[in-house]
Amino acid sequence: MSEFQLSLHAKDLEDKQLFGKSDPFAIIRIVRGDEDPEELGRTEVIRNTLDPRWLKTFIIEYDEEVPTAITVTIYDKEEDPEKKMGSALFDIGAIVEDGGVKGKRLRPGGTLYVRVAETWDAGELILMLRGIKLRNVEGFFAKADPFYEIHREEEGEWILVYRSEFIKNNLSPLWNEKKMELDELCNGDFDHPIKISVFDHEGDGDHKIIGSVETTVSEIVGAKKFGGSGDINDDDEAYFLAIFDDDGEDAGSLAIIQAQVTNVPEDEDDFEGDDADEDDEE
Numbered sequence: 001m002s003e004f005q006l007s008l009h010a011k012d013l014e015d016k017q018l019f020g021k022s023d024p025f026a027i028i029r030i031v032r033g034d035e036d037p038e039e040l041g042r043t044e045v046i047r048n049t050l051d052p053r054w055l056k057t058f059i060i061e062y063d064e065e066v067p068t069a070i071t072v073t074i075y076d077k078e079e080d081p082e083k084k085m086g087s088a089l090f091d092i093g094a095i096v097e098d099g100g101v102k103g104k105r106l107r108p109g110g111t112l113y114v115r116v117a118e119t120w121d122a123g124e125l126i127l128m129l130r131g132i133k134l135r136n137v138e139g140f141f142a143k144a145d146p147f148y149e150i151h152r153e154e155e156g157e158w159i160l161v162y163r164s165e166f167i168k169n170n171l172s173p174l175w176n177e178k179k180m181e182l183d184e185l186c187n188g189d190f191d192h193p194i195k196i197s198v199f200d201h202e203g204d205g206d207h208k209i210i211g212s213v214e215t216t217v218s219e220i221v222g223a224k225k226f227g228g229s230g231d232i233n234d235d236d237e238a239y240f241l242a243i244f245d246d247d248g249e250d251a252g253s254l255a256i257i258q259a260q261v262t263n264v265p266e267d268e269d270d271f272e273g274d275d276a277d278e279d280d281e282e
Contacts, residue, residue: 047205211251
């Protein structure tokens with residue numbers, strides 16, 4: 001019996017709205033062997049998009065000796081037959097054998113992708129970020145409401161791992177501390193590429209990109225140890241992560257308030273991510 005994490009995204013869904021775009025969410029049901037189907041869970045609703053990348057993931061236990069399948073049904077905002085955007089059946093064993101990703105065309109339109117990855121205990125990253133003098137994309141009469149997303153690189157594609165809360169009307173926001181599983185964040189590889197993107201939150205879901213940076217867990221922890229802890233009056237910004245917009249223009253910086261690696265298995269290479277270790281060396 002193995003444990004797998006399941007994630008979903010879709011592209012080019014058919015729009016069910018007359019004005020604007022649909023607000024898709026998905027319902028996942030699972031059947032094992034001769035058992036009755038049961039609901040595995042539901043994703044969050046993502047507003048105003050036909051290309052949803054749902055953040056919520058699901059854990060399934062998979063026994064290769066037991067046929068296991070899931071159905072995924074996508075709706076616009078609520079579970080209503082009139083708002084159904086498509087559904088598909090997936091064989092978990094076939095997805096595993098095909099490398100962990102499977103896509104299926106939907107009626108009446110679009111493609112649904114299911115990704116499964118075996119889970120393992122690679123440790124955790126405790127992370128807290130602060131924006132420093134972020135670019136204001138709201139114009140002269142308002143300030144942005146920033147939030148950030150973290151993606152990991154996988155076969156040339158950026159996979160969404162985490163989305164922060166948004167902070168209203170603040171160009172130097174302090175976001176909440178978050179504990180992230182390293183197997184999901186970087187496959188346990190501290191030098192694996194990840195991307196942090198900062199957006200201005202919009203109520204209709206059409207968020208505006210402020211800027212982004214490609215980095216690694218090693219670099220994030222290093223920035224914290226070197227002192228990039230978020231003093232907005234600090235002239236030495238070398239310890240911050242500079243972010244740039246899609247045209248390569250300066251869009252502000254990210255300060256690493258907290259970056260601590262914990263619970264790494266003993267057989268992994270030593271990785272100094274704990275501030276307590278720093279204190280011991282003094």
